[in-house]
Amino acid sequence: MKKLCLLVLIFCSAYACQTDDTVADDVIQNPGEGGTEQPSGAVAGFYVLNEGNMSMNKASLDYMDYESGTYKRNIFSQANPNLVGGLGDVGNDLGIYGSKLYVVVNASNKIEVLNAETGVRIKQIDLANGRYVTFYKGKVYVSSYLGSIGDPKAPQGIVAEIDTTSLNITRRVEVGRQPEELVAYNDKIYVANSGGYSPPDYESTISVIDIPSFSESKRIEVAVNLHRLKIDSEGDLYVTSRGDYYEIPSKLFVIDTKTETIKKSFDIGVTDFTIHNDVAYMYSTEFSYISGDYDISYRMLDTQTETFLETTFISDAHKALIEMPYGIAVHPETGDVLITDAKDYVTPGTLYCFSPEGALKWSVETGDIPAHIAFKYK
Template sequence: MIKKLCLLLVIFFGIYSCQTDDPIVEDDIQHPGESGTDHPLGAVKGFYLLNEGNMSMNKASLDYMDYETGAYKRNIFSKANPNLVGGLGDVGNSMGIYGSKLYVVVNASNKVEVLNIDTGARIKQIDIDNGRHITFYNGKAYLSSYLGSIGDPNAPKGIVAEIDTTSLKITRRVEVGRQPEELAAYNGKIYVANSGGYSPPDYESTISVIDINNFTETKRIDVAVNLHRLNIDSEGDLYVTSRGDYYEIPSKLFVIDTKTEAVKKSFDIGVSDLTIHNDIAYMYSTAFSYISGDYTISYRMLDTRTETFLETTFIPENYRDLIEMPYGIAVHPETGDVLITDAKDYVTPGTLYCFTPDGGLKWSVETGDIPAHIAFKHE
């Protein structure tokens, strides 16, 4: 939220660039690309995109890209649930698909929406305070939650909640650190990044390790202050980001070996978000500094087998001016196409770009406000 407020001040005193060749919008349906070859069919039938919407504006929304028809459909939750007052809610923070259901974490509305994966219709609403991120393991969903009121420096420690994916009830809870962020389940354990983001400079600096069988926190792995992203590679290594303190402590990327449960390597770079595909980590950074009052934007690729950066990146220099504020990233599991979102000024519709594996711009569409999270739908 701090980044968003700062950027709003910037746009009132300056002019941000406008894109040409805007997509044609007809009743919230767009047809990006020029032919059926732009959307190859396979096991992946499409993807959902969750637009966060700025806090307190109740503008979270859900879009769907249908590879079978080539249609990009906006605001499908409201259309599939016309009798629900208020739409999807306030701040769509995370999303995931498990089985026949789509789980959408709506942070400021204190809920998880469980939807039919084919229609977007609500199956159930699960109430939980200040939910953040969701993952799945052996028939269960695991959700990190800040608890407490948004922004409260005296908020209690956070939790990880277990949700049974059949009954859709919360079955167990375990206390972790303050303001837990992303999490991953692996080899009978859950790893969750604690941030402590409500009480700077007194940030958290650890990853909680949870034994799934006993559902207890068994260990804390000391990493760095203000942890955020957490992703796991094919060898069981965790890639974890630290946002630093935005002043003197810089953002960094860490690699943690889950066998030893200790940091094995670190990189002196900022990473705002990353995704791992075929042993390559695709990442971007929008590092903000209160000292400079500005953002530094960069894009990188890292080989997770050798833990070294590649010389190439997924967006060539000639396309980087298209993207004002990168905010979400995903890689098509079959084609390797890179999907990256642009939140622009945070209060107007964003843009989703699709790049080919060799860096060509394939297509783009207009999204809702603050497009952020992508989940692929398989047959």
């Protein structure tokens, strides 16, 4: 879920047509039919998590199989036909660690742990209002808002630690209100606090968690309404501030983990990004309540020099294809850029694959609101 304040309005309108219907049965597409060869290296394929609108029970999981060249929709329901209700309500994040796929389903208050090869459920872990997941030294870490969705009186958020063998939550630590993305590095966890349930009283800090003691050691003051948080090869954190959608603009900050202070900031909005080979691939769908519209842009930033490149990862001729960019990933071997398009948020989306030069290679239809991608290795 992105730009929470705006999406609450979308979700409320969608609630009027609430349904318990799951997504359509299996749909198999072949994006290589036009002669496009799929990669044949160590990456076997990737999963796409479709969020689905809140209260509509339409989160779903797709899989792109490079070996067969096929893209399969709704694989969770196919792999688990006896589980009533499908994947659940609002898929918020996913990641593969070892042989397991972890899927955070926000409004269903759970984490689905699946066999990464088959998609079959291994265990469901209950966690209220979970958000994002990361991994470190044999453990899984998940940020959680706690409380009811949209409740301005919700308690402080937490980060939960899950043991990968027992698949039980072993430890919890309190952080700021409505924590978002998190990174584990050098025996610490950094988590971006948003405070998104109580505008204009946003949070403005990154919580720093000492993993051995599992306690919050400090908070780094950054800016209001933090969201995305990634780390580069030199140990610098890149964190986005969504501003207040009115007068405080969105910004991007670079945090030095050695000093745990801000080393640089950029006066740009970044909705989502990924870092690959020391380049940050970014897009922005910045919304303003003043203009009532979105400003969509694409950028690339060299994380070693901390300067923007003159080129982008989508050619100008293809930018018009994407109505509402909603997720991004870069193939770790080929450098192909994957962009998801949520379109109108209530109909199936599209996944586009672009070459490193920005040319469109192929596209497929996804579930509703495709957002998160996890690569699976052979």
